[in-house]
Amino acid sequence: MPDTTSTSAPPAGLRRVRLIVWALVAVAALALAWLLLRPASQAGQLQSVSTGVAVGGPFTLTGADGRPFSSTQLAGKPYAVFFGFTHCPDVCPTTLARLAGLRQRLGQGEDAFQILFVSVDPERDTPEAVGKYAQLFNTPIIGLTGSRAQIDQMAKQHAIYQAKVPDAEAPDGYTMDHGATVLLFDRAGKFVATIAPEEGDPAALDKLKRIAA
Amino acid sequence: MRIFPLLAVPLLASTAAPAQGPAMHVSGWARATVPGQTGSAAYLTIHNGERSGDRLVAVTTPAAAKASVHVTTTAGGVVRMRSAGAVPVGAGQMVEMKPGGLHVMLTGLESPLRVGEQLPLTLRFARVGTVRLAVPIRLQASDAGHHQH
Structure with a gap:
């Protein structure tokens, strides 16, 4: 040059x-x-990860009441985990509404499996915010947030990608890219399967039947 | 407290006066929110019955500080949402916004969007200009969740 x-x-x-x-x-x-x-x-690689390294495992986050929420509170209960953020206008409500609908279609009541909504945007998502957001779907959904370190750890142990991305039109000038795969755990807390965003309802229902109480 | 006008018929120029006005047919719905939630989305179906292609360049609503068309893409299980800019609608073509794809991102909502109410929207197209309508507010795309068989 x-x-x-x-x-x-x-x-x-x-x-x-x-x-x-x-x-x-x-x-x-x-x-x-x-x-x-x-x-x-x-x-x-999630499938191969699941056979090699354990997906999931114990965690402690913050519940909608502002108090610690530990995975021990899920003992004996199957659950589905979805990561998102309350400023997410499209995919997050779509996925949570879908999970709520699938649980209804299972016909085993609201205890068939718990639905966990974990914020990847803890800077904005206060316990109160995730709690209110979880109420949108007219069925019990456990909204969780935490410190950035807690959320990073939670996402890591569930092989969920998350990244803050600038968006001038979004509130506060950013949005979040994030893994939208739903992870399913049985009543022993063992990782069983995932529901991919593109996956059809019949396949998703079959998987949910495998964990349902 | 803002009261949305309850409009039985969308305020489409084309519906009101078929002989005049642009043949730009727009319908859709907006997603309900809970108190405290300041963002949501509206999904529009735009049918351009004009003889020329057009572009949706702006969306506004008195209910939100800002409305902008965004697109969600999913690859390898990761979702990304980006500004879609102006949305082209070819002559005789239809653009259908759907959850997980194109949507009007609403931010800075002043009050919750309640199921059963309507969200007034003003769309600005590059050629035909302004199209006004009101879309129903729902929890999800279809109300199938409420009518289980």
Whole structure:
């Protein structure tokens, strides 16, 4: 690259330094590309992850009442976990309404399985906010939030991708990209299956029957 | 407390006066919210009966501080929502917004959107100009959840 600001060619040592800097830039760009492209493959790997490393496991978050909510409170109860955020106008209410509808179609009552809504946006989603949001669906849904560290850990142990993304038209100038896969756990807290966003209701119902109380 | 006008018939120029006005037919619904929730979405079906292609360039509603068309995409289980910009509607074509895809994102709602009420919307198209309508407020796309067999 010609350098228009200098009158003479830079010394060889400086050129080498520049080469190294550009190489570092290239490595950083590749790393960024990998990070950006990763979620697609990450979700695809969920099945293999589930056979290798345990998906789920104990957690402590914050309930709608502002008090700690621990996975021990789900002991003996099957549950479905969905990650989202209350400023999510489209997919989150669609998925929660769908889960509520599927639970109704199972015909085993509201205790057939618990529905957990975990915020990936704890900066905005206060306990009160997730609690109110969970009431939208006219059926019991457990709204949960927590500290950023708690949410990160929760998402990690459920192989859920989450990323804050700038959006000038969204409230506070950002939106959240997030895994919309629903994870199903049996009454022993063991990971059983996932419901993908694109998956049809019959397949989803079959899976829910497997965990239902 | 804002009271939405309850309109039996959408205020479409084309419905009101078939001989005049743009043949831009719009219908849809908006998602209900709970108190304290400041965002929601509306889903519109736009049929362009004009002889020319058009573009939906802006949406406004007195009920929300801002309305903008966004699109949700799902890949590998991850959902992403982005601004859709102006939405092209070709001549004789139909654009159908659906949950999990194109939608009008509503932010800064002043009061909850209640099931059974209507949300007034003003759409601005690049060619035909303004189309006004009111869409019903529902919990979800169809009310199938309330009529189980």
